[in-house]
Amino acid sequence: MRRSNLPAELNRFVGRDAERAELDGLLAEFRLVTVVGVGGVGKSRLAVNVARASQKRYCDGVRLADLARLRDPGLVEHALVEALGLTDQTSRPPREVLVDHLADRTLLLVLDGFEHLVDACADLVRRLLCGAPGLTVLAAGRRPLRLDGEAVLPLPPLSDEDAVRLFTDRAVAARPGFRAEEEGEPVRELCRRLDGIPLALELAAGRLPALTVEQVLSRLDDRFRLLTHGTRGAPARHRTLRTAIGWSHELCTPQERLLWARLSVFAGPFDLDAAEYVCGGPQLPADRVLDVLGGLIAQSVVLREADAAGSRYRMLDTVAAYGAEWLAALGDAERVRRRHRDWYMGLATWCELEWFSPRQAEVAACADGALPNLRAALELCLETPDEAHLAQHMAGTLWFYWVGCGRLAEGRHWLDRALAPGSGPGHEEARLKALWVLGYVAILQGDATAAVRALHECGERAARGRNALALAYTTHRLGCLALLSDEVPRAEELLDGALASYRELGELNSQVLMAQVELAMAKVFRGDLESAVALCEDVREVCEERGERWTRAYALYVLAYAAWTRGDHGEARDLLAECVGIDHAFHDLVGLVLAIELLALVTASEGDPAEAAVLQGAAGSLWEAVGPPLFGSAYFGAPRALCERRAREVLGGERFGAYVAEGGRLSVDAAVARALAGRAGGASAAPADRPRDGSAPAPGTRKPAGSPTGKGGEAAG
Structure with a gap:
């Protein structure tokens, strides 16, 4: 993770020498400093400038959370999780995640534009400062947080x-x-x-x-x-x-004023296509938007910037607020907000379809860039009880983002709200999709109770309505839950049934391929390695044809396990390196931690128990952000148990613990770099480190040293 997410300065910072010196001095003395002043006076620019200059004081970096366009107080904690670069996929409240992450760190957190969420922010800042003694908060807003120990710097206009x-x-x-x-x-x-x-x-x-x-x-x-x-x-x-x-x-010209007003509905950066659709209409045809937008850019009303998804545009918050007042005065706000919602509903649908394609990485970047606007669209859906089905449809459609891009906690937030009692009547198909997606998210968060509740309701409704597709997804996710609960025969039965339904319905996408990988895992756990390899080779082939990478990573994990059991550690390492790279690119911590744990076992088998222990420590730290370690599964925990036993035997308990602690201190980026660095040579694996039949140990079985299956002896290589 980068030490800072502060934006680059696009033009020179001018003046404010006295204020910069005063703010720097306050940060050295107080743990909470708030810069206050009227809109446009330069609070944000001063805070960011001083934060950038004082980075060396904070060994864990400086992070900026821009809250200005956030409207839902319930998202403040999610916004801070995002700003800190955390990917927590558990069912823990985001506040708990933040406190745990910051507890032993020395970090400067910059909060900008919080005044409309002051109560939620004040409560959260108080909790974070109490739980993280090395944390300093620099806030910039139109009023103070009014907390004990807060130093307030009123920012006057320029001299x-x-x-x-x-x-x-x-x-x-x-x-x-x-x-x-x-x-x-x-x-x-x-x-x-x-x-x-x-x-x-x-x-x-x-x-x-x-x-x-x-x-x-x-x-x-x-x-x-x-x-x-x-x-x-x-x-x-x-x-x-x-x-x-x-x-x-x-x-401005009349058309420039009109576009300014309509652009105010965007909650974050937007692209030209979005502006043309949302803002085109009476008195401003869509094909005129580009020329009129150019006029607003020339006058600094709209800013142009580039990000991972291409050229984007944005308005300063104060400028957008002025435009919003004009839009309301024109009586056109509701129509334009609905066009905005419809555009981002369509964008979510496009992203879901393109997720199963060579554009998967582009889709992830697009969803990241559109997140503030996706939130605004979801919020509008939830404002009207009669439109709850739209919120359910949209929250369900974004499953690929919640699951595939490490946004489980936020996905859970929107799914819970969309499905909450009293949310209004919904269309059955939209509700069914939201239910099985909620079940999927809850499974990966380790919340089996919520998963069973959602999937049970989905299954009953799908059966009554004879919705075969929703029933297939429900069966699939119940199979996944059984797999993670060590109910392997039941998992195999359910996953087989789901795949048969998918084939009958002609369904093929990343979810279907994931069901095939999960079935392969069940077969590995039952000792049928040959069938598991065949399933995953088929998945890999389809992924190569379609350009799909996310599910491919999970297939590579199973194939790497098979390679390790054959004693082909070089192939296992190569497969896992690709797996780690993909999972890290998509911020998929579930896949990443599994891959690093298996890579630790490969490393131990190559004769480097110290590095294996470091990787185990790194994986252990990652599990805190994923959920119950190894999902509480003895099957998924088998590689870790074997690796730990072998490394501990060679290193001794004290040295093993020291190496594990070293790995536990690594950031996600550092852990990935360590995993991808590989080894410069290494001894061959001891023959007894490999099982003969590829099976994982049965849950709760004690195994003699040197044999993961308890059988002892050499494996065929």
Whole structure:
């Protein structure tokens, strides 16, 4: 994991020398510091700038959580989990995950834009500071958190000198060749009129390609009286900022104003296709959106940026809030919000279909980039009880993201809400899908009770409605639950039945292939290694044809186990290296921890018990974020038990424990790098390290040293 997720500065930070020094001093003395001020005064920019400069103080890094576009207080904890780069797939509350992760770390957490969620944030920050003595929180918002021990830094507007410097810097970028000294008094007058508010100054500078400073001043003066009558009792500077944004709004063409208002429904970055669909309509045809968007970009109303999913656009929160007020005044907010929801419903559907394709990595990046907007769409679905079925459909459709990209906790949040009693009438097909997806998520979180409840309801409803596909998915997931519960014969029966139903229905996707891999695992546990290999080779072949990588990783895991039992440690290591790489790329901790545990056994069999112990320690740490270690399964725990016994015999208990502790301190990224580094040579495996028939030990069986099956002797190699 990177030490910081702070955004790169796209332009120079100007001025604020005294405030930077004061904030830096407060961070050295207090564990909670809050920068407060009006919108647009530069709170966020100052906090990020000082956080970046003070990174060396925090050995575990600096992380930023931007909460400005979040609306649901219940998502604050999920947002912090995301900001910290955690992938927790358990059913533990996110707050518990955060406290456990931060407990022994020295880290600076920057919270930005929290004021509309102040109660939820204050409660969470209090708990985190109490449970993590090495944590420092730097918050930036319009009001303090009001917690004991909080140091508050009110941020005033820029001084006259800094305001002129900032305006000049941005003016030169907007109009190369601009010289403030030639403009003289008009520049100083403009900065005074805008009260030294950075956002207002930047908006004004953005007009210089079309206007002179004198023209900017005259137009601003014309609009001042018109737009200063804001909310009664609002601070003067707040009204001035509103004036500056309103003045910029007035200078836009009618179509630019209309697009500005409609773009305000986006909760995060958006692409051109989304803008054309959501914002096209009366008075603004979709084919005109690109040209009009270019005008807003030129005026700094919309920012263009690049991410893993390509070119994206976004609006500053204050600018978007102004647009939202205009959209409401136009009486068009409900229509545009529904178009926004429909677009992201369609995007979720497209992603689900494309997940089973060579574009799987692109789909993961797309869903990551769209997450704030997907949340907004889900929230709108849940606002109207009569549309609960839309929330159920969307939350179910995103199964690939919740499960395949390490978002189990957030998926559980939305699925539980969509299926909650009183959520309104639903369409049966949407409810069935949400139920089996909830069962799937709960299984992987180790919450068998919730899984059984959801799958039982799904099975009963599917049987009554004769929905064969939903019944197949229910049977499949019950088979998965039986497998993880060491009920192997039942798992094999259920998975066989699910696969037969899939074939009859013509269903083929990542889920179907996963059922085949899970059946292969059941056969491994029963000692039928030949059948397991055949199943997984078939999965690998289909994955290669379709470009599917996520399920492929699980098939590689089973094939690596087979290679180890044959004594082919080189092939096992190669297969597991590919498996680890795929799982890590998709943030799939379940697959990753299983692969690292098996790789530890391969490493021990190659004659390097110390490195095997390190890998076991790393895997043990990962299990904390996955759920019950090895799902509480003796079958899944067999490689770990054998590896530990052999490494402990060679190293002794004390040295073994030290190496395990070393691995436990590794971050996820470091553990993956360690696993992929491999070994430079190594002794051959002792023959007794391999079972003859490929079977795993029976649950609860004590095995003589040197034989995982309790049979002793050499395996055929």
